[in-house]
Amino acid sequence: MVHGWDTARSIGAPFDLPDDVIAAAVPIALAVPDGDFRSDEGSVFARALAGAEGQDDFDLVLRHLGRSPDWAPTVVG
Structure with missing residues (x-):
């Protein structure tokens, strides 16, 4: 899901998921430990x-x- 968002955001494409898919992803994402590593x-x-x-x-x-939900690609040129 997150890598799909990365790709969509980097090419300026929309990325919408159903609420139930997002809700199912929350506990999975929060299970990923945070830390200096x-x-x-x-x-x-x-x-x-x-x-x-x-x-x-x-x-x-x-x-x-x-x-960052606000991330946008840098336009060069």
């Missing part, structure tokens, strides 16, 4: 980002797995 080279997920409180479930998943 997530800053190591080659780590699949970056450190969890603050600010998940009050966010919707999808933003919670993204932030816990080190993604």
Whole structure:
């Protein structure tokens, strides 16, 4: 789910999932431990980002797995 969001966001495509799919992903995402090791080279997920409180479930998943829901690709040219 998160890697799909990465791809969609990087090419400017929409990425919408049903609420039940997002709800099912929350406990799975939150089971991924956070810690300094997530800053190591080659780590699949970056450190969890603050600010998940009050966010919707999808933003919670993204932030816990080190993604900013506001991220957009840098345009070069």
